[in-house]
Amino acid sequence: MFAEQAGIDLTYERIEAQADGFADCVHHLRARGFRGVNVTLPFKEDALRVASNATPRALRAGAANTLTIDGQRIEADNTDGAGLLRDLAENLGKTIAGCHILLLGAGGAARGVLQPLLDANPAGVVIANRTQERAMALAALGDARVHAMPIGQAGERAFDLIINATSASLQGSALPVPAACFHGKSLAYDMMYGAQPTGFMRQAAARGVRVADGLGMLVEQAAEAFFGWHGVRPATAPVILALRRALTA
Ligand code: ATR
Numbered sequence: 048m049f050a051e052q053a054g055i056d057l058t059y060e061r062i063e064a065q066a067d068g069f070a071d072c073v074h075h076l077r078a079r080g081f082r083g084v085n086v087t088l089p090f091k092e093d094a095l096r097v098a099s100n101a102t103p104r105a106l107r108a109g110a111a112n113t114l115t116i117d118g119q120r121i122e123a124d125n126t127d128g129a130g131l132l133r134d135l136a137e138n139l140g141k142t143i144a145g146c147h148i149l150l151l152g153a154g155g156a157a158r159g160v161l162q163p164l165l166d167a168n169p170a171g172v173v174i175a176n177r178t179q180e181r182a183m184a185l186a187a188l189g190d191a192r193v194h195a196m197p198i199g200q201a202g203e204r205a206f207d208l209i210i211n212a213t214s215a216s217l218q219g220s221a222l223p224v225p226a227a228c229f230h231g232k233s234l235a236y237d238m239m240y241g242a243q244p245t246g247f248m249r250q251a252a253a254r255g256v257r258v259a260d261g262l263g264m265l266v267e268q269a270a271e272a273f274f275g276w277h278g279v280r281p282a283t284a285p286v287i288l289a290l291r292r293a294l295t296a
Contacts, residue, residue, distance in 0.1 A: 048289065052281050081116060082276065101122065104124065152211065152212035170192070174194070176195075199223065216237065263287055
């Protein structure tokens with residue numbers, strides 16, 4: 048859809064790599080003349096490893112979702128954080144500056160968005176994770192605005208933005224987010240998306256909180272990758288709308 052907008056004629060294919068065959072897959076794509084790859088789970092760390100160089104934001108995230116192939120050179124980038132920030136700012140009208148943020152999860156998805164969130168000048172970020180040690184490790188990266196907290200204790204204050212970066216909803220599990228974490232103007236954001244709202248989204252909605260899923264982030268991270276490849280920033284709103292319609296059809 049982005050290419051159609053820009054009048055660019057390209058081939059875009061969905062390819063499933065073998066669990067231990069990601070590098071082979073990328074080399075095969077290079078041999079076929081492909082110039083770029085959008086990479087999703089569980090291959091984002093492999094994508095960083097296969098690259099000959101990486102952007103600072105991919106190195107910081109320890110993972111890549113975008114590869115650019117130029118002859119023998121493969122560059123890794125990570126547009127997830129930029130995609131989230133753009134979705135929050137442009138599509139949802141959420142200002143991050145001065146925000147108190149609760150980030151749920153301490154895996155790859157949380158790590159990928161932490162620094163981009165900090166770059167947008169929040170008042171603070173509390174990381175809460177099922178396994179407290181992982182939250183502490185992520186919070187120990189050296190920014191005084193970041194703290195780790197057991198999820199049960201996170202309710203000692205309310206947050207302006209609560210981001211679910213766990214994969215709990217994939218297993219259909221609810222997250223024990225204390226009701227006191229939400230206030231009337233909170234935004235509850237789930238990085239997952241699907242036909243149905245996640246357990247986290249239903250829980251937040253039941254508390255009267257504004258809720259968003261990660262479909263906008265999906266489209267925005269792709270737009271950022273497309274911009275890197277083609278130098279054209281696509282209009283994302285019509286694409287988000289079309290995907291939403293397709294998801295709920
Ligand atoms: P990703 O790259 O998608 O972040 P990951 O590195 O496996 O994947 O991390 C998954 C995250 O979801 C982790 O924060 C994980 O918590 P743990 O560190 O305690 O494993 C969290 N998670 C997964 N399933 C969960 C569940 N059922 N309840 C709460 N948190 C869950």
